[in-house]
Amino acid sequence: MIRSIAKKxxxxxxxxxxxxxxxVLMLALLLAATLVGRASYRTLQRxxxxxxxxxxxxxxxxxxxxxxxxAHYGSFAFRPKAGLSFLDAGLDSFTGTAVFLEAHQQNSVNxxxxxxxxxxIRFGELTVAFVLQLLVPLLxxxxxxxxxxxxxxxxxxxxxxxxxxxxxxxxWGKITGYGQAVALVVVPALALAxxxxxxxxxxxxxPDAWARLGLFGLSYVVYFFLxxxxxxxxxxxxxxxxxxxxxxxxxxxxxGIILPKATANLGANLFPAITKAELxxxxxxxxxxxxxxxxxxxxxxxxLKANLLKKYKVDSEEKLPVSVGGLxxxxxxxxxxxxxxxxxxxxxxxxxxxxxxxxxxxxLNPYQAIRPLSMGLAGSDFAHYVHFQQAAEDYRYQxxxxxxxxxxxxxxxxxxRKLDAATWRAIPTFAYEAPVLGWALGYLVGPALALLLxxxxxxxxxxxxxxxxxxx
Amino acid sequence: MTYxxxxxxxxxxxxxxxxxxxxxxQIEPGEVFCLLGQNGAGKSTTINLFLxxxxxxxxxxxxxxxxxxxxxxxxxxxxxxxxxNVMLYAHLTGVENxxxxxxxxxxxxxxxxxxxYLANAGLPAEAVRRRVGTYSKGMRQKVGIAIxxxxxxxxxxxxxxxxxxxxxxxxxxxxxxxRLSQQGTAVLMATHDLFRAKEVGTRVGIMREGELVxxxxxxxxxxxxxxxxxxxxxx
Numbered sequence: 029m030i031r032s033i034a035k036k037x038x039x040x041x042x043x044x045x046x047x048x049x050x051x052v053l054m055l056a057l058l059l060a061a062t063l064v065g066r067a068s069y070r071t072l073q074r075x076x077x078x079x080x081x082x083x084x085x086x087x088x089x090x091x092x093x094x095x096x097x098x099a100h101y102g103s104f105a106f107r108p109k110a111g112l113s114f115l116d117a118g119l120d121s122f123t124g125t126a127v128f129l130e131a132h133q134q135n136s137v138n139x140x141x142x143x144x145x146x147x148x149i150r151f152g153e154l155t156v157a158f159v160l161q162l163l164v165p166l167l168x169x170x171x172x173x174x175x176x177x178x179x180x181x182x183x184x185x186x187x188x189x190x191x192x193x194x195x196x197x198x199x200w201g202k203i204t205g206y207g208q209a210v211a212l213v214v215v216p217a218l219a220l221a222x223x224x225x226x227x228x229x230x231x232x233x234x235p236d237a238w239a240r241l242g243l244f245g246l247s248y249v250v251y252f253f254l255x256x257x258x259x260x261x262x263x264x265x266x267x268x269x270x271x272x273x274x275x276x277x278x279x280x281x282x283x284g285i286i287l288p289k290a291t292a293n294l295g296a297n298l299f300p301a302i303t304k305a306e307l308x309x310x311x312x313x314x315x316x317x318x319x320x321x322x323x324x325x326x327x328x329x330x331x332l333k334a335n336l337l338k339k340y341k342v343d344s345e346e347k348l349p350v351s352v353g354g355l356x357x358x359x360x361x362x363x364x365x366x367x368x369x370x371x372x373x374x375x376x377x378x379x380x381x382x383x384x385x386x387x388x389x390x391x392l393n394p395y396q397a398i399r400p401l402s403m404g405l406a407g408s409d410f411a412h413y414v415h416f417q418q419a420a421e422d423y424r425y426q427x428x429x430x431x432x433x434x435x436x437x438x439x440x441x442x443x444x445r446k447l448d449a450a451t452w453r454a455i456p457t458f459a460y461e462a463p464v465l466g467w468a469l470g471y472l473v474g475p476a477l478a479l480l481l482x483x484x485x486x487x488x489x490x491x492x493x494x495x496x497x498x499x500x
Numbered sequence: 501m502t503y504x505x506x507x508x509x510x511x512x513x514x515x516x517x518x519x520x521x522x523x524x525x526q527i528e529p530g531e532v533f534c535l536l537g538q539n540g541a542g543k544s545t546t547i548n549l550f551l552x553x554x555x556x557x558x559x560x561x562x563x564x565x566x567x568x569x570x571x572x573x574x575x576x577x578x579x580x581x582x583x584x585n586v587m588l589y590a591h592l593t594g595v596e597n598x599x600x601x602x603x604x605x606x607x608x609x610x611x612x613x614x615x616x617y618l619a620n621a622g623l624p625a626e627a628v629r630r631r632v633g634t635y636s637k638g639m640r641q642k643v644g645i646a647i648x649x650x651x652x653x654x655x656x657x658x659x660x661x662x663x664x665x666x667x668x669x670x671x672x673x674x675x676x677x678x679r680l681s682q683q684g685t686a687v688l689m690a691t692h693d694l695f696r697a698k699e700v701g702t703r704v705g706i707m708r709e710g711e712l713v714x715x716x717x718x719x720x721x722x723x724x725x726x727x728x729x730x731x732x733x734x735x
Contacts, residue, residue, distance in 0.1 A: 032603045040591040183587040190551060191604035192576035499553040
């Protein structure tokens with residue numbers, strides 16, 4: 029019975045010129061978004077790879093220098109684009125792409141696409157995720173708003189029911205049929221995405237990328253399912269198709285536009301975050317309490333020097349086998365890094381609390397459940413961004429401390445000497461390893477559960493409501 | 501005796517109207533019972549109660565001995581229904597509509613059988629593969645008849661089935677009802693058409709303000725007597 033009704037819905041839908049036109053437009057948008065997203069991904073990825081290679085070469089080809097000059101010469105870490113970010117750019121356009129790595133200073137990640145783009149980016153980009161999250165639900169609304177209401181108005185519902193079919197089975201048949209119609213629009217775009225992934229050797233052999241794509245697709249299956257169920261239930265509970273359409277469009281606006289903005293504003297007001305300038309000021313203020321590597325008169329530097337003389341049982345700095353300056357720099361760097369990490373953790377905690385509000389909002393609004401899930405699986409969410417920031421900071425710290433260790437090993441009078449250029453070529457450059465899916469899933473349990481809860485809850489409650497639908 | 505259709509003290513109270521006041525009715529297999537009455541007399545409510553589409557306030561309706569209200573799905577296997585205006589799926593063809601409704605009722609027919617049902621219902625051969633959206637009311641009614649016949653139901657519930665049909669189509673419809681009646685199908689038909697009621701009915705019942713005020717075998721009345729009787733009650 030369900031199969032017969034599903035087939036009827038699919039055939040009727042495909043013969044409906046309005047749906048065909050809408051679907052072709054939607055499919056074209058999806059395919060365009062996939063291709064444009066992929067092209068943009070390739071351009072940005074190539075730019076960043078070239079930039080990273082250039083700064084790495086420049087770092088390796090420094091002349092004979094003192095290690096601390098090398099530490100200040102520094103390097104850059106460019107954030108590689110995540111493999112699936114062409115499907116969902118997430119926060120990528122707004123978060124920075126490059127960070128300058130140098131001694132004593134934890135710089136922010138700068139040069140976001142939004143900074144470099146025109147104001148048009150404020151209107152949002154045409155990404156596959158945008159089409160899937162907001163436009164496909166609109167298509168579903170136009171497809172399903174009259175699922176029951178029109179049958180009731182036309183009188184076909186009575187005829188269906190007299191054949192011995194329950195309202196619930198009719199609903200499942202309709203849900204299946206509409207699901208197949210939506211699949212005809214969405215599957216080609218995801219198939220294209222899979223083919224594009226396959227064309228990239230590094231992704232083609234990456235089970236992680238395929239698992240992410242699989243879960244990405246699955247998440248949207250659940251998302252569309254609950255939109256279809258919701259639309260069918262609303263259609264069944266409303267006497268007129270027009271009322272059902274208005275109600276569903278209201279839900280779309282509330283869920284897709286109003287609630288996300290309200291939640292973001294609420295989060296920012298409940299858990300205010302400090303600005304980058306305030307963070308820098310706080311780090312600077314607290315760092316003053318540690319050793320200042322560039323101040324020879326610093327009392328704590330003097331104490332360290334005294335301890336060294338005692339340790340090596342010598343009476344002057346000249347007789348020390350190590351450079352006091354190098355050790356002071358290392359101490360200073362360790363202290364500054366510790367201070368920075370503390371403030372960074374506090375700031376991230378604030379962001380996490382803001383984000384947690386969004387996760388909770390996913391229980392009220394499925395759009396706010398699919399959004400973090402989609403971004404997380406595409407590797408373009410806040411957690412992935414912080415992972416990069418942390419990796420860059422870890423590398424910066426290791427690099428600077430390695431250079432401080434080189435300076436220390438140069439002994440007394442190191443400032444008058446330089447190390448051979450070959451020394452820099454032995455230092456590994458920044459190579460970012462994006463986190464694996466298992467790591468990302470840890471952040472996505474909340475949104476995934478919210479989405480599942482929506483799907484199960486809506487099916488259960490909605491179909492119970494359909495059972496009680498008035499027929500005449 | 502087991503009646504194929506039975507109403508016992510069937511009552512339906514809507515929020516602002518008492519639509520049916522304790523209806524008692526028994527219909528045997530092969531009988532064609534015509535319910536006559538003005539609009540709002542309770543004819544359609546009676547049909548809807550037998551279909552299980554509305555719940556009775558009191559009393560019970562039975563089809564083949566099975567109570568309708570507590571077995572709304574089971575009783576559907578015994579009945580077929582043709583409304584005043586048969587609405588079908590406009591994007592499907594006549595034969596696709598028949599195939600769909602038959603499959604939902606549990607009957608899988610070959611293409612040839614489906615075409616036969618449609619032909620027997622009087623649908624022109626050139627129309628069977630056209631989308632129903634292009635059909636006239638009479639053509640849709642014929643597909644509705646084919647759907648009802650293809651279900652092989654024991655009971656046929658009809659709500660003003662000949663309303664708006666041309667005389668030829670009405671006549672064909674009457675002929676079909678007679679044929680089904682001879683095969684043992686019980687028919688309960690709500691109608692305003694006294695002529696058709698006299699022609700095909702075995703009994704007529706006159707309803708007024710939710711009450712079945714009179715029941716007569718059609719054999720005991722001629723057309724004029726039936727009209728006079730009807731008008732008397734409608735005054």
